[in-house]
Amino acid sequence: MLRIRLEVGGAPAWQRGLIPILAVLVTFVLTAVLVLLARANPLEAFYYFLVEPFTARSTAIEILVKSTPLLLAGVAVAFAFVAGYFNIGVEGQLYAGAIAAAWLGPQLAGAPAIVAVPLMLIAGFCGGMLWALPPAWLKARLNVDEVVTTLLLNSVIVFFASALLNGPWRDPISQWPQSPEIAASAHFPVLLARSRLHLGAVVGLVALIAFGWVLSRTALGLRMRAVGLGRDAARFMGINIARTTLIAALVSGGIAGIAGAGEVAGIHYHLIESISPGYGYSGIVVATLGGLNPFGVGLSAVFIGLVLTGAQEVSRVLGVPSYLGDVVQATLLLATLALLLLTRYRLKISRTQAHSAQIHVDKVEST
Numbered sequence: 001m002l003r004i005r006l007e008v009g010g011a012p013a014w015q016r017g018l019i020p021i022l023a024v025l026v027t028f029v030l031t032a033v034l035v036l037l038a039r040a041n042p043l044e045a046f047y048y049f050l051v052e053p054f055t056a057r058s059t060a061i062e063i064l065v066k067s068t069p070l071l072l073a074g075v076a077v078a079f080a081f082v083a084g085y086f087n088i089g090v091e092g093q094l095y096a097g098a099i100a101a102a103w104l105g106p107q108l109a110g111a112p113a114i115v116a117v118p119l120m121l122i123a124g125f126c127g128g129m130l131w132a133l134p135p136a137w138l139k140a141r142l143n144v145d146e147v148v149t150t151l152l153l154n155s156v157i158v159f160f161a162s163a164l165l166n167g168p169w170r171d172p173i174s175q176w177p178q179s180p181e182i183a184a185s186a187h188f189p190v191l192l193a194r195s196r197l198h199l200g201a202v203v204g205l206v207a208l209i210a211f212g213w214v215l216s217r218t219a220l221g222l223r224m225r226a227v228g229l230g231r232d233a234a235r236f237m238g239i240n241i242a243r244t245t246l247i248a249a250l251v252s253g254g255i256a257g258i259a260g261a262g263e264v265a266g267i268h269y270h271l272i273e274s275i276s277p278g279y280g281y282s283g284i285v286v287a288t289l290g291g292l293n294p295f296g297v298g299l300s301a302v303f304i305g306l307v308l309t310g311a312q313e314v315s316r317v318l319g320v321p322s323y324l325g326d327v328v329q330a331t332l333l334l335a336t337l338a339l340l341l342l343t344r345y346r347l348k349i350s351r352t353q354a355h356s357a358q359i360h361v362d363k364v365e366s367t
Contacts, residue, residue: 020289020296023336024303030331031324040318048317049310049328059309061195065267067305068197069094069276071204072259073283074290074297075211076128076252082215082292083248084228089135089150090256091280092157093128097257099161100127101264102169102271105182116185120265121203121258128257129250131157136249140242146249154280162273169271179271188266200262204301207255212294224248256280278326285333288340304329 032042053059073090080087087093100123108116135149165177188199215221223244226234235241263275286304290296311325 019336019339019342020291020300023289023332023339026335026339027328027332030335031328034324034327035320038318038320038324040314040320045314045318045320048313050306052313052317053306053309058195059313061192061197063302063305063309064201065196065198065305066308067301068200068204068266069259069263069279070282070286070304071298071301072200072207072255072262073279074286074301075204075207075294076255076259077283077287078290078292078294078297079211079214079255080248080252081287082228083224083245084231085136085139085245085249085252086147087132087150087249087252088147088284089132089153089280090252090283091276091278092150092154093131093253093256094260094263094276094280095154095157095161096131096253096260097124097128098260098264098271098275099157099164100124100257101261102179102182105186105264105269106180107183108186109183111183111185113185113187113189116183117188117199117265120182120186120188120261124257124259124261124264125254126257128260129254131257132249132253136246136253139249140246158273161271161275165271165273177273181270182265186265187269188262196267198262198266200259200266203258203262205298207258208294208298211297215294220244220247256283282329285329285336288333288336 028042028046032046035042035045053063073094076090076093077087101120104119104123108119111119131153132150135144135146135153138144138149139146162177165179169179170177171180191197191199191201215225223234223239226237226239227241227244227248231241234244259279260275264271268275282304286300287297289303290298290300307328308325311322311328314320314324315322
């Protein structure tokens, strides 16, 4: 008889690879209950969640559109998390990048696109990086918990954006709370005709590749991974903990700021209060589900983009509330975190003593 048990120890690669799959399955089992409460068929609902968006060009492209800020937010979260810096402020840093891009955009009138577009990206990066600086400095110098500071600063920047849009940036004609239109030359190029897919998707892929390269090919990546695995051990190795943490936090904030600039320059062409429906928080789900691995983060971003697009389809066809997509994301994060505990154990398969004794008896009788 086979005996299966869990033993304390590092899980093998195949077992760690099963965690995202198990998390997705657990999530859909749990959310099926909510679909039933909405008086809909769970199998039909999940069809519209996961399959229907791929059957039409418009919705398939929309998956990529939604995946673009999710990819950048996921890379931003993962970059910081690898270094042991738990940046929960990606949402706020995204808003900071969007504000910087919205401020610079109107001033680029007359500038060629080859100059204006890179400047918009730089503005977004600098805005997100500057907003990430205070909590990063507090963590590096005073060891202040970054989870609290980054999370609280999210609300500060959102209210600041609202004050701008309802104050000096309010449209003087329509009185609509939105910033002035950015210059046409600052618009991100559209990648596919008659779609909203823009240059930000390429920037996201570049950021993902750069993230993988930094982690695997550079001394900075080695230091980040060492600090993330154990600060005391890294300090013993002579690594400057404060500097490594500060760099990881600032780059993370800059990448998040690029996501905000992309929403301004690629989608809306001005700043609005709801520039992000929670992309920064979804980035935590993307990074966690992806196991902080560049390839996994990319797949997770597309999957969450599919969930968000599918939620609209489910709501339109079956009448299920569209916020079911948010519930799926939250459940997916909790399921992933719970299943990550399995990485501390490995499956051990062995034969029981009773089975061994029976084999021995059979051998005696045969002799």
